[in-house]
Amino acid sequence: MIYLSLLMAIRFLGLFIVMPVLAIYAMHLAGADEFSVGVALGAYALSQIFLQIPFGKLADKYDKKLILVVGLFLLFLGSLVCAFSTNIYMLIFGRLLQGAGAIGGVILAYIADLTDENTRAKAFARMGQFIALSFAVSMILGPTIGAKYGVDKLFLLTAFLALVSIWIVIKKVPPAPKIVHHMPQNTSLKDILKHKELLKLFFSGFMQKGLMSVFFLLIPLIFTKIFGWDKTELYKVYIPALVFGFFALPMGAILAEKKGKGKFVFILSAVSITLALVLFLIGVEIKNYLVALIGVIAFFFGFNLLEPVLQSFVSKVAMAHQKATALSTSNTIQYLGIFLGGAVAGWFLNKGMLKEFLIFATFIGILWIIAIIKMKPVKKFKIVEYENFDKNFIEELKTEKNVYDFYEKDGKLIVRYF
Numbered sequence: 001m002i003y004l005s006l007l008m009a010i011r012f013l014g015l016f017i018v019m020p021v022l023a024i025y026a027m028h029l030a031g032a033d034e035f036s037v038g039v040a041l042g043a044y045a046l047s048q049i050f051l052q053i054p055f056g057k058l059a060d061k062y063d064k065k066l067i068l069v070v071g072l073f074l075l076f077l078g079s080l081v082c083a084f085s086t087n088i089y090m091l092i093f094g095r096l097l098q099g100a101g102a103i104g105g106v107i108l109a110y111i112a113d114l115t116d117e118n119t120r121a122k123a124f125a126r127m128g129q130f131i132a133l134s135f136a137v138s139m140i141l142g143p144t145i146g147a148k149y150g151v152d153k154l155f156l157l158t159a160f161l162a163l164v165s166i167w168i169v170i171k172k173v174p175p176a177p178k179i180v181h182h183m184p185q186n187t188s189l190k191d192i193l194k195h196k197e198l199l200k201l202f203f204s205g206f207m208q209k210g211l212m213s214v215f216f217l218l219i220p221l222i223f224t225k226i227f228g229w230d231k232t233e234l235y236k237v238y239i240p241a242l243v244f245g246f247f248a249l250p251m252g253a254i255l256a257e258k259k260g261k262g263k264f265v266f267i268l269s270a271v272s273i274t275l276a277l278v279l280f281l282i283g284v285e286i287k288n289y290l291v292a293l294i295g296v297i298a299f300f301f302g303f304n305l306l307e308p309v310l311q312s313f314v315s316k317v318a319m320a321h322q323k324a325t326a327l328s329t330s331n332t333i334q335y336l337g338i339f340l341g342g343a344v345a346g347w348f349l350n351k352g353m354l355k356e357f358l359i360f361a362t363f364i365g366i367l368w369i370i371a372i373i374k375m376k377p378v379k380k381f382k383i384v385e386y387e388n389f390d391k392n393f394i395e396e397l398k399t400e401k402n403v404y405d406f407y408e409k410d411g412k413l414i415v416r417y418f
Helices: 002-016 019-027 034-061 064-083 088-100 104-114 120-149 151-171 189-193 196-225 235-258 262-285 289-306 310-317 320-350 354-373 391-399
Strands: 179-181 382-386 403-409 412-417
Touching: 002 064, 002 104, 002 120, 002 151, 019 034, 019 120, 019 151, 019 196, 034 064, 034 088, 034 104, 034 196, 034 320, 064 088, 064 104, 064 151, 104 120, 104 310, 104 320, 120 151, 120 235, 120 289, 120 310, 189 196, 189 320, 196 262, 196 289, 196 310, 196 320, 196 354, 235 262, 235 289, 235 310, 262 289, 262 354, 310 320, 320 354, 391 403, 391 412
Parallel strands: none
Antiparallel strands: 179 403, 382 412, 403 412
16 A cells, blocks of 8 residues: 555656746746646646546556556656657647546555555545645755756656656556445446535545645746745745645544544635635735735645545545546546646736636635535444355345445455444
8 A cells, every 4th residue: 555655646746846836937938828837737637637537447447557557657758748848838748648647546446445444544544645745845846956957857857756656566566456346336427426425525626636736826926926036935935835734734634534523624624725815815915925925824734634635535435336436536626626727827817817816716715615514524334344145145235224335355245334
């Protein structure tokens, strides 16, 4: 499990590391404007939107390790294209190619396969902490390396990390266990999208990742253009925010997984991120960088608070036979948020409508808070493993009202009871 979490963290590190400085870098490329830069910022997410579920289906049909290698190789190629881009269109193509290795859902399904019901939440929380930690490291390394050596070197570093990840998959990741689902329902995207509680979790992921894209577009542009900072000074924004982000990492996991206060974590995250938008608006209006800086801190706190628990809750709410599809759908919607966040914010900025965009985003944030308040607490199940069972017992389970779902793993029958 640790290697899959590390794999996810390395992959996100490669994608996150360019985010703090990409907007400034891209604006100097031929053909660039605010809208095209916003598209470049979120372009890798566009590929993810269309390819997450196809990659998941391929992983169900073929060797998961092979699919991971293919996805990471695409990340490698896309990073090289970005590194040698001479115009904004080449950069956008490279970002699309980076995102074409849409293996996030495959890794999540892999982790779900390798864990049991009692350890899965902990494994997902650990993975979320790894991702959030890679996010934090990116905020330090990105501005530092990018300002000193150039953003193209960040893309070359990403290409190297992709090769390291391929080695981890081949040498360290164990084979996936055999899973047999016995539930009578068919797994379909329609069933997933009809599940009200999953939809609220999906919306949280959409908002969290979408506003991540927004802030990475706004922070460098606003602090350099409106507050007159040099790009080498951006670390003064990110480091204080990271300190609070580090506190949020374990807090989210402990409150949600150990204390059973998952709904509170989601609400606090939504409130913190929405507050960040309000503070950013005030800071820009009164031209006070300290207010805007507090807004950045509030965003990082809310983002890191939610990151360790989001996918864990999706895996809990989804039924066993829907888990892989639900996780892939969750990833797809999050990447949709990343793309739309960058593209929509870029469009507003290109029209000179920064204030209007922040008001619009704040309104959406309020809707997010309302949706989470109405979310039901995640059910707690009694989990029983059966080593001795037959077809008759399986048929009986299908008719029992207190059975939520069940499946067979490595010869054992795992049943979740209400």
